[in-house]
Amino acid sequence: MKKLLSLFILTITSITLNATPIDCTAPISNTEFQVEITKIKAHDFDEAKKEATEKLLLGKCFTSAQVKMLLENLSFEEHKLELAKKAYAHVTDKNNFGIISSIFEFDDAKNELAEYI
DSSP, X not given: OHHHHHHHHHHHHHHHHHHOOOOOSSOOOHHHHHHHHHHHHTOSSHHHHHHHHHHHHHHSOBOHHHHHHHHTTOOOXXXXXXXXXXXXXXXXXXXXXXXXXXXXXXXXXHHHHHHHO
């Protein structure tokens, strides 16, 4: 029962985070960013890094360069692409978001991101 309740709360929280519009005019400070990226790098597994990165991305605003640094910690192209798309709404300098494409190995991912933005 506790697991079911926890799953329900996690689902509602996730829906709320994804649905909550955020006005991104100023990115997080470099100091806060360094603290958060250190926490993410401390995870051993890519899935844990992805989850921590996603949680961070959905609650704050970032520069394109900060998003790039966050996504570089992930191993899987599909994770990078998924989070890049989610991060776009939380970027203060959307005109620079094209720098994100350099983290992708495959042209398909680069093209999909370009179409998305």
